[in-house]
Amino acid sequence: MPNLKSLESLRRRICTIIDIGTADDLISRAYDIFYTLVILVNLMVTIAYTFDEAEAACGPLLLRIEAATVAFFAVDCALRIWTAKYHHPNLKEWKAVCRYIFSFSGIVDLLSFLPYYMPFFFPSGAVAFRMFRVVRIFRLFRINAYYDSLNVITQVLTSKAQQLLSSVFIILVLMTASSLCMYSLEHDAQPQVFSNAFSGIWWAVSPLLTVGYGDIYPITTLGKIFGILITFLGVGMVAIPTGIISAGFVDQYSRLKRISEYGTEADIHFIRIHLTPRDRWANAPLRDLGLPEGVIIAAVQRGRDIIVPRGDVVLLPGDNLVLGAGVYEDDVRIQLKEIILQTHHPWVGHPLRDLDISRQTVIIMVRRRNRTLIPNGGLKLLAGDKVFLYTQSHLPHAQDIQI
Missing domain, CATH: 3.30.70.1450 (Regulator of K+ conductance, C-terminal domain)
Known part of the structure; x- marks a missing residue:
């Protein structure tokens, strides 16, 4: 029984380490920094290996670094699976594991190391597995969770998702319509160039997105006039999502400014209660404490860990319970x-x-x-x-x- 408790304590501690660390948890913060460095090193090695000079000069070293970083990804993913139940305490353990595996982060974590080891078992699919290694770059999105300034980008994209999808839909409709029109105008004059509607779509990408490939273009007078009109529309179409994202950043920072400048402040007084085996609250979940209205549970300190005070958290003897009370209003x-x-x-x-x-x-x-x-x-x-x-x-x- 003591071994089981120590194992659960170890799992809980590992969960706090591999999760985003707080400023006072040096081990967790060190793991976050090391995790970020491993992602960046793996990405740099992947890029360096595409240069013939780098492969010839230090190819074996790059392969060893890649093997070490991929092995770290595999261990990190295994630890996250092992501690998944602490991220979803309301679910059964196997459901918590499935929730993690089938999440975006879980899929990226799995594809970060599985394609590297799969050719050992299925040599015929080595080329296809190598393509999946590109998914490792999506691990950079984890860095977004470590910094509040980067997290603003995610908040803006999430809040403006509907508007962005609408602008993309408008661009796709305009692209399809312009490709069919250009195909009708240029097919007779350039049957080899505008051979089908897809050729028109490839041309539509050039003026609408202002990239200007120049490999396919109209030669008839009507086609050139229509191309000029589509180019003008393309400038406006690209400006729509740009304006939406810019407005989202302005709204986000304005909201934060309003919260800080126009919010009213009130003092909250905190007290710390140390639970002993004789206390009535020991071995009871937080939801059953029956605290008076106006008293809030700020945190539960268990050893070196700070536990988020959810309703299903069971208090144990030795815990330090931090209670807060709002300002006295009268x-x-x-x-x-x-x-x-x-x-x-x-x-x-x-x-x-x-x-x-x-x-x-x-x-x-x-x-x-x-x-x-x-x-x-x-x-x-x-x-x-x-x-x-x-x-x-x-x-x-x-x-x-x-x-």
């Missing part, structure tokens, strides 16, 4: 403050009755090491004491405010 503003007295603080060495503090401020508790002291007038404060202050003030009513 005609009276109540503020609690904690002051840790340093050596040269003016209150050190003086009894409480001699302190120069506001009449609305009351010292409600003094903590000295692990002891809680009752604040009476003769209590003399020492360096290192934690002094808890209670301040109460009345908020002005609307009719009391003069403009």
Whole structure:
């Protein structure tokens, strides 16, 4: 039984390491950096191997680097499969594994290493398997999740997906119509060039997308006039998705600015509760705690791990439960403050009755090491004491405010 618990603890820890790490988890952050470097090294090796000079100079080294990076991809994918149930705690383990494997990230992870090893089992399909290695480049999308600035791109594309699909649909319709028209105008004059409608589509790509291949073009007067019109339309068509994406970036940054500038702030006070085996909350899921309205569960600290407080998380003895409470909203503003007295603080060495503090401020508790002291007038404060202050003030009513 202890071995089973230690194995589950190891799986949970590995899940936090291979996931996007927090700033205080150095191992997880180091894994993220190493993972990004491996992706970039694998991509550079793949590009370098296409140059004959690089292959002749250091071909065996490039092959070994590729083998090492692909092996890392395989181990990373295996670890993600092994810890999939912690990413989807509400699902059964086999369903969580299937959810990961058939997701976009799971398919990319599998295709990052399987085509490399498949020729050992199916030599006849080596060429086809080599083509699938290009999928490794999609692993670069994982870097997008590590940086908030890059993640804005994903948010913009997601929010503007419908508009982008509509613009692509318009371009495809215009491309099909222009290709059929050009085929009708140029087929008799250039039967070898505009031999079918597909030839017209290939020509339509050139003016509509402004790439200008020049391998197929009209020679009749009507064909040239029609080509000029399509070229003008092409400039407008390309500008549509560009404008949509630009507007999406402006909307995204404007939204973030509105949140930061026009939002109202309120203090949230936090307390930490250490659970022992005798506590009623131990071995109970969060949804069954019965907390009062207005109290929020900020985090559950279990050893070095910070667990997201979902409803199905079961609290264990030894956990540290961080609770938060919103600001007290009434005609009276109540503020609690904690002051840790340093050596040269003016209150050190003086009894409480001699302190120069506001009449609305009351010292409600003094903590000295692990002891809680009752604040009476003769209590003399020492360096290192934690002094808890209670301040109460009345908020002005609307009719009391003069403009």
